[in-house]
Amino acid sequence: TQLLEQSPQFLSIQEGENLTVYCNSSSVFSSLQWYRQEPGEGPVLLVTVVTGGEVKKLKRLTFQFGDARKDSSLHITAAQPGDTGLYLCRGSGGSNYKLTFGKGTLLTVNP
Amino acid sequence: DVKVTQSSRYLVKRTGEKVFLECVQDMDHENMFWYRQDPGLGLRLIYFSYDVKMKEKGDIPEGYSVSREKKERFSLILESASTNQTSMYLCASSRFNYGYTFGSGTRLTVV
Numbered sequence: 473t474q475l476l477e478q479s480p481q482f483l484s485i486q487e488g489e490n491l492t493v494y495c496n497s498s499s500v501f502s503s504l505q506w507y508r509q510e511p512g513e514g515p516v517l518l519v520t521v522v523t524g525g526e527v528k529k530l531k532r533l534t535f536q537f538g539d540a541r542k543d544s545s546l547h548i549t550a551a552q553p554g555d556t557g558l559y560l561c562r563g564s565g566g567s568n569y570k571l572t573f574g575k576g577t578l579l580t581v582n583p
Numbered sequence: 584d585v586k587v588t589q590s591s592r593y594l595v596k597r598t599g600e601k602v603f604l605e606c607v608q609d610m611d612h613e614n615m616f617w618y619r620q621d622p623g624l625g626l627r628l629i630y631f632s633y634d635v636k637m638k639e640k641g642d643i644p645e646g647y648s649v650s651r652e653k654k655e656r657f658s659l660i661l662e663s664a665s666t667n668q669t670s671m672y673l674c675a676s677s678r679f680n681y682g683y684t685f686g687s688g689t690r691l692t693v694v
Contacts, residue, residue, distance in 0.1 A: 505683075507685075512688070512690075513687055513688065514675075514685030514688050515626075515683075516685070517683060517684070560625075564680045565680070569616065569628060569639075569641065570641055572628075573625055575623075575625035
């Protein structure tokens, strides 16, 4: 059982639409990371959020860490085909490295 | 540009062969990880290492072993390859509990 549940599992939208994906857990994390993985490549770190309630922006991507540090969301404004990929979240804290990744949200942005 | 380099992008091996997957990082990171990624199962941790000659079992260590003789190099060994070890293998490194830098992956097929 993964510690982190991501939803939705799949999302297919048109270019220009907005979307939000979620990463939820019953565990508290000291920090949470978001990664994007393109087909045939390794995941690439997008952002790390550390403080409860923290909001970070990366161009059209907005990341929020929940107040209780158990969950996070990723909002994309005006999605583009280049945003297509698998979005993974990972919670970290202490020395536990097991079961720390969610299964991901596979996003497809159609032109 | 900081890097995690995996020795092969694609490998095809026969059942029963001993397989070595090599990973090198140039960032002087303490931690190194081996994951496998399968559709519907997400990223699963095989082994990790937090120091030279140190190793810890991850979520699915059976059938695998690892070696870390130098800080920059972490090798994954499949003692006797089986078809159920066909997968995408990803190596990653990190400093303490910070975000991961992944390699591009090795797609292993065991026939």
